[in-house]
Amino acid sequence: xxxxxxxxxxxxxxxxxxxxxxxxxxxxxxxxxxxxxxxxxxxxxxxxxxxxxxxxxxxxxxxxxxxxxxxxxxxxxxxxxxxxxxxxxxxxxxxxxxxxxxxxxxxxxxxxxxxxxxxxxxxxxxxxxxxxxxxxxxxxxxxxxxxxxxxxxxxxxxxxxxxxxxxxxxxxx
Amino acid sequence: xxxxxxxxxxxxxxxxxxxxxxxxxxxxxxxxxxxxxxxxxxxxxxxxxxxxxxxxxxxxxxxxxxxxxxxxxxxxxxxxxxxxxxxxxxxxxxxxxxxxxxxxxxxxxxxxxxxxxxxxxxxxxxxxxxxxxxxxxxxxxxxxxxxxxxxxxxxxxxxxxxxxxxxxxxxxxxxxxxxxxxxx
Numbered sequence: 001x002x003x004x005x006x007x008x009x010x011x012x013x014x015x016x017x018x019x020x021x022x023x024x025x026x027x028x029x030x031x032x033x034x035x036x037x038x039x040x041x042x043x044x045x046x047x048x049x050x051x052x053x054x055x056x057x058x059x060x061x062x063x064x065x066x067x068x069x070x071x072x073x074x075x076x077x078x079x080x081x082x083x084x085x086x087x088x089x090x091x092x093x094x095x096x097x098x099x100x101x102x103x104x105x106x107x108x109x110x111x112x113x114x115x116x117x118x119x120x121x122x123x124x125x126x127x128x129x130x131x132x133x134x135x136x137x138x139x140x141x142x143x144x145x146x147x148x149x150x151x152x153x154x155x156x157x158x159x160x161x162x163x164x165x166x167x168x169x170x171x172x173x
Numbered sequence: 174x175x176x177x178x179x180x181x182x183x184x185x186x187x188x189x190x191x192x193x194x195x196x197x198x199x200x201x202x203x204x205x206x207x208x209x210x211x212x213x214x215x216x217x218x219x220x221x222x223x224x225x226x227x228x229x230x231x232x233x234x235x236x237x238x239x240x241x242x243x244x245x246x247x248x249x250x251x252x253x254x255x256x257x258x259x260x261x262x263x264x265x266x267x268x269x270x271x272x273x274x275x276x277x278x279x280x281x282x283x284x285x286x287x288x289x290x291x292x293x294x295x296x297x298x299x300x301x302x303x304x305x306x307x308x309x310x311x312x313x314x315x316x317x318x319x320x321x322x323x324x325x326x327x328x329x330x331x332x333x334x335x336x337x338x339x340x341x342x343x344x345x346x347x348x349x350x351x352x353x354x355x356x357x
Contacts, residue, residue: 004356005266007321014347017327018317020267021353024237028311029177036312039304040175043203047300050202054195061191096244097189100275103297104195111297 055105059146062101062110065094066146069139076132084127091135092121098142106151109158113141113165130172137168176311182207182233186217186253187242187273196240196273199303209233214248217241218256225264236268238310240294243274243285250274251288258289258325266324267317269310273298289325291315 007013028037072087072094079087095118102110117138120131141161144150150158183205187193190212197210211217221236228234239257243250250272257263257270272285275296282293291314292306315326 004351005319005324007319009321012347013349014320014343015349016319017348017350018267018319018356019350019352020314020317022311022314024181024269024311024314027178027180027237029174033174035174037174037176037308039203039308043175044300044304047199047202047304050198051195051300054191054198058191093244096275097192100296101189101192104192104299105297108297 051104058101058105058107059149062098062146065098066139066143069094069135069142073132073136073139076127076135077129081126081128084132088121088127088135092118095121095138107145109145109150109153109161110142112162113138113145116165117142133172134169137165137172141165176204178204179206181205181237182209182235183238183240184217184220184236185210185240186212186214186245186250188213188245189242192242199300200240203304203307207233209236213245214241214250214253214256217253218248221257221264222262225262236264238307239268239270240273241270243272243276243281251285254285254288254290269314271306271310286328287323289323291326 004016004018007016025033025037069091072091076084076087095114098114099111099118102108102112102114117135120134120138141164144161145158148157150161153159181204183200185193185196185200185208187196187210193210193212197208200208209220211220217239220233224233224236239253241250241253245253254270254272257268258266269291270289271292271294272290273294273296274281274285276282277295285293292309294302294306313330315330317325318327
């Protein structure tokens with residue numbers, strides 16, 4: 001294997017292409033057929049049902065992450081402005097995580113708000129009290145969406161929450 | 174024809190327990206015979222090393238696909254990908270690798286592509302997007318390319334030869350094609 005992966009810098013060959021047999025297609029039972037294979041309809045239906053099961057439990061499971069976010073905000077309050085970066089880095093990681101989860105489990109509003117939180121906490125050398133307030137407003141919004149089971153765009157509640165969040169950001173900015 | 178993935182072994186790496194559990198379950202539901210779920214890139218590397226050194230002892234004969242989250246600690250998906258493609262202990266440098274990620278911007282996509290990713294699965298994801306990526310791996314595996322600066326699946330795809338012709342910087346005599354039985 002290693003020999004094939006060595007290019008002699010002085011040699012005439014500048015590019016090597018590896019064209020291999022399609023092993024996955026063989027293994028999937030489709031052989032080298034030109035006809036594309038597919039996932040059976042029943043498999044797709046069962047997968048959707050499995051995802052729905054996980055979505056049902058998601059509001060309970062995600063409470064752990066919401067609690068961690070509140071704890072990080074609490075810790076931030078007790079620190080000086082230039083010593084809050086550890087907490088904000090972790091908040092940023094959790095926000096990134098939640099941004100991906102929300103929409104997967106039918107809570108795109110969580111994805112929207114977590115995405116905003118992720119951007120806001122992205123790169124700050126100094127974290128003022130007002131920044132902590134804005135972070136807390138984001139977490140409060142996510143918490144309400146989850147507790148009220150605000151699936152989809154959250155309807156009227158979702159719009160009200162986003163408006164309130166925007167007001168909070170403006171107030172503390 | 175419907176896929177039968179009963180002989181497949183998929184390695185899932187995600188440090189988020191809930192998302193890891195979801196992916197593991199979904200792999201089973203789509204029919205994957207063996208699913209190994211690990212909590213981050215370093216555990217994935219240990220698993221891959223076992224496969225490379227002694228498959229029987231490791232209890233896994235081969236791994237067919239890796240599904241790895243990008244953001245993991247301490248070893249993230251990108252470092253895992255680099256290890257698979259470049260490390261001498263990698264059991265299969267051609268291993269199909271799906272990066273699961275919330276990073277959807279072009280810079281991140283480009284970074285993963287330049288490290289040799291096979292497919293990107295953006296989060297949030299759906300059953301449709303997940304099965305589409307698996308289908309791409311099965312139906313349209315790309316040739317691998319080795320240049321002085323890159324090794325991985327061909328980064329040009331779904332483009333006609335005429336579109337590509339103008340961008341090629343090497344002459345035909347500077348290109349070598351290697352088939353399965355010629356890999357040494």
